[in-house]
Amino acid sequence: MAKQKRILVIVGPSGSGKSTVSRMLAERGIPRLITSTTRPPRDGERDGVDYYFKTVDQMKEEPFIEQTFYAKNVYGLTVKEVEEKLAKYDTVQVTLDKNGVSALREQFPQETKVIFFQITEQEMIERMKKRGDNLEAIQSRIAFGQSTKELEPVKGADLVVSKGSPEDITSQILGIFNK
Ligand SMILES: Nc1nc2c(ncn2[C@@H]2O[C@H](COP(=O)(O)OP(=O)(O)O)[C@@H](O)[C@H]2O)c(=O)[nH]1
Numbered sequence: 699m700a701k702q703k704r705i706l707v708i709v710g711p712s713g714s715g716k717s718t719v720s721r722m723l724a725e726r727g728i729p730r731l732i733t734s735t736t737r738p739p740r741d742g743e744r745d746g747v748d749y750y751f752k753t754v755d756q757m758k759e760e761p762f763i764e765q766t767f768y769a770k771n772v773y774g775l776t777v778k779e780v781e782e783k784l785a786k787y788d789t790v791q792v793t794l795d796k797n798g799v800s801a802l803r804e805q806f807p808q809e810t811k812v813i814f815f816q817i818t819e820q821e822m823i824e825r826m827k828k829r830g831d832n833l834e835a836i837q838s839r840i841a842f843g844q845s846t847k848e849l850e851p852v853k854g855a856d857l858v859v860s861k862g863s864p865e866d867i868t869s870q871i872l873g874i875f876n877k
């Protein structure tokens with residue numbers, strides 16, 4: 699029998715550790731679905747690795763599973779990215795906001811497993827400072843988080859992670875979903 703395909707969806711506020719854990723999961727054999735964004739790259743981010751960095755017009759050029767508007771930028775997951783990688787791998791991961799979670803649950807009800815990264819607002823500020831974000835970016839992310847209730851866990855999440863190092867969290871996720 700064919701193995702059940704899984705899409706691990708990583709969701710949580712800015713600074714909650716999504717990118718760090720996503721990178722570790724990729725190193726441990728869970729390929730990432732790369733999403734597209736109109737946000738400019740941060741220091742060290744690479745096109746085709748962290749995101750496909752696109753213009754607003756380029757975001758209209760191909761079919762998307764979903765698109766979301768987050769803190770003044772457009773983000774989205776292309777149909778091509780999901781189809782190609784799910785054909786090749788049994789378990790993949792993707793980092794999305796809450797709108798993306800709803801879209802994936804609708805379109806991939808069997809495959810979608812939601813992992814919520816929980817942090818407090820104080821931790822959120824400290825982590826973004828540590829990452830080197832400027833004050834304006836931090837304030838905008840906090841205001842956005844409050845208005846969208848981003849800090850509240852997604853309803854029906856399959857796993858909520860809140861404590862431990864990124865290494866611990868990565869191992870916890872692999873232990874539960876990579877059987
Ligand atoms: N719905 C959706 N959300 C996305 C997509 N790509 C990224 N996101 C989410 O957009 C938000 C902003 O991402 P980013 O600008 O990298 O900021 P960060 O959360 O501070 O690392 C995060 O919650 C991501 O999970 C996508 O294709 N679709």
Ligand SMILES: Nc1ncnc2c1ncn2[C@@H]1O[C@H](COP(=O)(O)OP(=O)(O)O)[C@@H](O)[C@H]1O
Pocket residue numbers: 710711712713714715716717718719825826828829861862863864867
């Ligand atoms: N579990 C953790 N404990 C402490 N610091 C963490 C943890 N996970 C990530 N960090 C740090 O917090 C900052 C934000 O993490 P990042 O992965 O960029 O968050 P996100 O992608 O959710 O915005 C980084 O400096 C990172 O090193």
